[in-house]
Amino acid sequence: MAWVQSFLTALKLGLFSFGGPTAHIGYFREEYVNRKKWLDDESFADLVALCQLLPGPASSQVGIAVGWLRAGWAGSLAAWLGFTLPSAAVMAAFAALYETTPGVAGAGWIKGLELAAVAIVAAAVLGMARTLAPDKPRATIAVAAASAVLLVPHAAVQVAAIAAAAAAGLALRRGKPAAPHGDVAAAANRRGYSRAAVALLAAFAALLIGLPAARALGWLPPLLALFESFYRAGALVFGGGHVVLPLLEREVVPAGWVAPESFAAGYAATQAMPGPLFTFAAYLGGTSFGWAGAAVATLAIFLPGYLLVVGAMPFWQTLRRLPSVAHAVYGINAAVVGILFAALYDPLFVGAVAAPVDFVLAAALYLLFAHWKLPPWALVAAAALAGIAVYGL
Known part of the structure; x- marks a missing residue:
């Protein structure tokens, strides 16, 4: 069954996708x-x-859309x-380990995973650039987007x-209306789906407005x-998981739900987790x-x-077939390449590559992944072992 395939594929990704939303x-x-x-x-x-363009966990939303x-x-x-369940379970176990085992956040195997993320994202950026930014106009858009994101590091x-890339695409008037992928066309034409989609968007707005009002009136039990705090954080954050963490701190620490030192321990553990x-x-x-x-907070932040x-x-699938939207997508796709390229540099490369040995190991992992076609799960395992060998336990 197709949904079983979707689950099993996402489960594998949830178990081995280290490195954060860009990776x-x-x-x-x-x-x-x-x-x-x-x-x-x-x-x-x-x-x-x-x-x-949407608020929420961008990488998880891509997986949801593909499913x-x-x-x-x-x-x-x-x-x-x-994609979510493995990291939610591992998060709880790793957080407990972090609190009881000082120094685990600096372990060599975690350093290896950071370098694996650099290799994987580098391969993705180069592959997408060959397809989506192969000519002078789109390469220029990609570099401009990367420059803007790096020079002004804000989610907005x-x-x-x-x-801006969409506007550039409209001005250039390049890009042809896309005939959607077969699965896309079949899914977009499902009978009655548009009405259900409108209901989902209405539910999003109703919860975003209604829950804070009910809480202000004292109608919500603990x-x-x-749920309200985490739903609001998930609904209003642009830029993915790294942006939502400080927002969550403002929700849970002043309320007395989580102690500052416990929040800091969990924050450190999160950086080493697979999945979202x-x-x-x-x-x-859970704390x-x-x-x-744990169940309520997880559901609320992803909903x-x-x-x-x-x-x-x-x-989206209907609009992308219009000529004007096709022109805009021409520029948007190039900007996506640029944004990923910027994220490859910062935080991935800057955070992981601090010495020549780091660069050599990252280059070796890239070679194994991009040219020797080592599967992602095998690359992650090799990176962890290499990290232990090079940096120690």
């Missing part, structure tokens, strides 16, 4: 475009561009569960860069107050209210992103 895009492209061939580079870049294209509602839920600049960084919510909710809190991306999908 996840590289893993997704390798699995969904190169290996599974469920969609092509253009369709994949369209999804990345859409998810960059929806593959197997409808069941596929979208299966993709989310597969990513949205502005994509908007678990629903927790938003599963930090499982740690915070506050046990297993029920707005799910409602938005699945609700937007049919309209």
Whole structure:
């Protein structure tokens, strides 16, 4: 069954996708475009561009969208569960280990995983650049987007860069209306889906407005107050997991749900987790209210992103076939390449490569992945072992 395939594929990605949201895009492209061939580079870049424009966990939203294209509602839920559940469980276990084992955050195997993320994202950026920014105009757009994001490191600049790239594409009037991938066309034409999509977008807005109002009136018990805090954080953050972490600190520490030192321990542990960084919510909710809190916080922080991306999908697929939208997507796709290139440099390269030995190991991992075609899970294992050998336990 298609939804089972979606779940199993996402589960593998959830277990081995280290490196944060930027690295996840590289893993997704390798699995969904190169290996599974469920969609092509253009369709994949369209999804990345859409998810960059929406608030929420961008990499998880890309996975949800791919699951929806593959197997409808069941596929979208299966993709989310597969990608999210492993890291939510590992997050709790690793957070406990971090609190009881000083120095684990600086372990050599974690350094190896950081360098593996550099190699994977580098391969993804170069592969996408060959397809989506192969000529002078699009290469210029990509470099301009990368420059803007690096020089002004704010989540809003990513949205502005994509908007400016869309305007450049309209001015250049290049790019032809795309005939959607077969799965895309079939999914977009499902009977009655547009009405359901409107209902999802309405539910997103109703929860975003209604929950804070009910909390202000004192109508929410503690678990629903927790749900409101995490739903609002997931609904209003642009830029992915790294941006939401300080927002969560303002929600849980002043409220007395999590002690500052416990939050810091969980924050450090999150950097080493596979899968989405938003599963930090499982740690915070569990610290506050046990297993029920972990489940409520995890559901709440991912729900707005799910409602938005699945609700937007049919309209996005319709709009992208219009000539004017095709021109805009021509520029947007190039900007996505630039944004990923900027993220490859900072935080991935800057954070992981601090010495010649780091660069040599990252280059070796890139060679194994891009040219020797080592599978991502094997690359992660090799990187962890290399990290232990080079940097020690």
